[in-house]
Amino acid sequence: MATKVLVPLLGEGVEEVTVTKWLKHEGDTIQELEPLLEVNTDKVDTEIPAPAAGTVLKIVAQEGAPAKVGTILAFIGKPGESIESATAMPVKASPPARQAAPVQAAPGGQAPAPQMDHGFISPVVSRIAAERGVDLSRVRGTGLNGRITKNDVLKYVESAGPGIPAQTQASGGSIRSATPGAGDQLIKHTTIRRQIAEHMVMSQKTSPHVLSVMEADMSRVVTDRAANKAIFERDGVKLTFTAYFIAAIVAGLKAFPMTNSSWTEEGVLVHAAINIGMATSLGDEGLIVPVIKGADNLSLLAIARSVNDLATRARTKKLQPEDVRGGTFTLTNHGIGGSLFAMPIINQPQCAILGTGAIQKRVIAITDSSGNDAFSIRPMVYLSLVFDHRILDGARADAFLMKVKDALEHWA
Secondary structure, eight states, X not given: OOEEEXXXXXXXXXXEEEEEEESSOTTOEEOTTSEEEEEEETTEEEEEEOSSOEEEEEEOSOTTOEEETTSEEEEEESTTOOOGGGOXXXXXXXXXXXXXXXXXXXXXXXXXXXOOOXXXXXXXXXXXXXXXXXXXXXXXXXXXXXXXXXXHHHHHHHHHGGGXXXXXXXXXXXXXXXXXXXXXXXXXXXXXXXXHHHHHHHHHHHSOEEEEEEEEEOHHHHHHHHHHHHHHHHTTOOOOHHHHHHHHHHHHHHHOXXXXXXXXXSOEEEOSSOOEEEOEEOGGGOEEOOEETTGGGOOHHHHHHHHHHHHHHHHTTOOOGGGGSOOSEEEEOGGGGTOOOOOOOOOTTSSEEEEEOOOEEEEEEEEOTTSOEEEEEEEEEEXXXXXXXXXXXXXXXXXXHHHHHHHHHTOO
């Protein structure tokens, strides 16, 4: 009997993955534990190995399609082996029927599709459908028991073209979709790009974003890094400014724990662990935020080692789903690209995110040891804190940011 290839449990809380790439095709031979396909969850690509050796008889889940944990992806067996008896999918009890929404007339005078019960519609699917003006009665569901998934809605929007309403009502106004012109090129969205877009829009709609900016004198950090860079390299660690920023954030979170929190309907959840996410660019593919767990228990050397490890594995697609979960605060070092300051978007459900700009030598006014004012050239950096105004007010947010600034300027 053919061997079923099932979606494995890739981590706590993972219920669904997206098939991103099949490494073998129907008719190909494969060895046991040889990579068969890649799936994506939480923007992390993971290879799924073959559970047995043989021939790929049938591929069930297509690229770009979602798949629940425990469902069938493919069948492996001997050439010509029947898989009819093995293709029956486990059937769960259907959710209670819902009253179908009225079907509106289709654009262009087309006859509307017949009404049908959509079954369970997740909040994400409902939101995307509302934003894109999609009538769910026209979308064919590919999920379990015909459930409509977010990918079904997004694919419908792509394929329907002019059939989709040109305007989507939002905040009392309207958003008109772009019209392709001569010579335009359409670059299809990748799974990661879609996830980034959805997360950013969701974050802006979830919490009120407030920006506070300060600048810090990096003279002591620059001196310390120059003194220790070669020593760290002997231990195989590249000492970057990111490690100092994370250490300063830890100092700020310890002094003001409310910044290390999340909003819930019952109250503000203050996290005991300090887990710092660091936004890492993947080039044209987007970005990902691996997390340094227990950053408050790490030395500068250990933080730098973690930064090196996570950044390398992120860019070589070797992160595991657990590497991007559990963050309580995020750092985005946008200054690597030359940006001076920015307004980052909060990485929900966290309370705040800190953006660090490019370190530049600037002329600033100082007071010397004699109490006289003078001009001095110092390496300066802008610190941009974006925080959830439901949790923090300006005074408390500024106190946290001042602590981060103080930790950098008085680095011991």
